[in-house]
Amino acid sequence: MQLTQDQRSLLDAIAHPWLDHGEWPLWANVQHYFDMRGQDADAIFHSLPRVGTQTPFGAGYGFTLPMRAPIDGKDQVRLTVAASLVVPQVRMVAGEPFVQALRHMIDLYTSRPMHFNEVPTIILRSGELQTALPNLRPWFVQVLPDMLSNEPGINTGGSQTGDGAWEREVTRSVLQFRTVQSVEDYVQKTCEIVLAAAAQYAPAVPVVEEPVTAGPERAPYVNxxxxxxxxxxxxxxxxxxxxxxxxxxxxxxxxxxxxxxxxxxxxxxxxxxxxxxxxxxxxxxxxxxxxxxxxxxxxxxxxxxxxxxxxxxxxxxxxxxxxxxxxxxxxxxxxxxxxxxxxxxxxxxxxxxxxxxxx
The missing domain is CATH 1.20.120 (Four Helix Bundle (Hemerythrin (Met), subunit A))
Known part of the structure; x- marks a missing residue:
């Protein structure tokens, strides 16, 4: 499916404050930006392509987290890893590092000790992740738990441990992504997962199977x-x-x-x-x-x-x-x-x- 320039501009407007400050924008501020251009941000948002269904959460996926109309102006609007396919700066500072972190989580889970009378809990800790992958920016390590919470194919739970540190349980769900080597691989696999979930949770509801991709229309080369x-x-x-x-x-x-x-x-x-x-x-x-x-x-x-x-x-x-x-x-x-x-x-x-x- 092709994205229009307005759709790309919306994704950029959502991404910019997150990349600058680590905080997702309030919808009212995004609306105001498009109001000043004489455009309807709500209509553009709901025109973005998705696979699966709108609910439950695990049965739908797109460039943003789903938000029901009308969107409350005080709600934060968020991108998913899929937005890396069409927003180059998101890919550079979040999408590609996310795949690296996911590969590390898979390695942690597959190398866990074998016990026959108990199930060990595998924990990913922020400090250990930074040591294992020193090329990751501290900014990315800080926002990773939030990203993991909003990707439907990965089931993790965790907590903050003080001083900005965090820990996250690594579950068997990461094994679905064993063949993933790139952002494209990850988005394709996630789409497969949510389509399967959509068929399970709502078999009588039509399921959108349009792939979440940039389509034949190219985004600008320079972000x-x-x-x-x-x-x-x-x-x-x-x-x-x-x-x-x-x-x-x-x-x-x-x-x-x-x-x-x-x-x-x-x-x-x-x-x-x-x-x-x-x-x-x-x-x-x-x-x-x-x-x-x-x-x-x-x-x-x-x-x-x-x-x-x-x-x-x-x-x-x-x-x-x-x-x-x-x-x-x-x-x-x-x-x-x-x-x-x-x-x-x-x-x-x-x-x-x-x-x-x-x-």
Missing amino acids: LALLKDLEETAAKTTWKLHKLLDLCRELNDNYVAGNPYACAALIRAVLDHVPPVFGQKGYASVASQHPFTMQKTDKDHAKKLLDFKSVADDVMHRPIGPSVPVIGMGDLPEPVRLNALLQEMLTILRASATSPASP
Whole structure:
């Protein structure tokens, strides 16, 4: 099923405060944002695709938690892991780490000791998770229990233990996800689980079997919330971002339109344009020398973008000949990689905005 631009904007509006502050927005604030644009947020929310049924909870799944109409303005509205498929920044800071944490939970459960006269309780603790997966951001570790509580295929219970620490019981339910290696795998498996539950709980009720995917319509390549942050920061830093912003807007237009050659050239142009902000002369130095905030994950993204430069060179420099060169949309790097680089750049720009040493 295709998502409209209004549906994508709604998901971005819900995600932004959560990503910034770790708190889901009140529905009244989301409504107000769309009211100012002359749009009906409630209608857009209830138009979002779902699989299964609206109730019970375990028999339905979509990009958001279900909320019955009319939605109370004081209610918090929440995204699910499925939103990672269409909101690149959510995928980067929550979706992919969620899959890593889920894999760790599966390992904990499958390695539990064997007893024949008792059933051991397997506990996931925040401190132990951070030690086992040191690349996870503290922000993600803090919000993980809330995420687990709202994913219908995972049955866990837990509590806070003080000083922001928490523990969570790992149950047999995680074994349903043993083959999951990516966000796409996780969402597909969850859809299968809720469809089976819908058939069990409400066999006489028609079940929506439309897959929860982004559909053939592509989301913008550069996340719109990130692009907005760059636009706002442009007014506060002495770095001139005019060309970068234009490149990103043109990249989004061409990505949605499905123009692979233009996209490849524009991605290459962005990579060639940004190194001075990182204190480097060329992008190869950025990928190899910059101390990224998320050292392993973001450096991996940066290196993959460096590898892509040979594809972009092929696009721009291969002369015409008797053979037909073919570059498709699948040859472009995943949007999450460039978004991670631009997010790191945004952090540097925000710091430079308050520094007298800004260029």
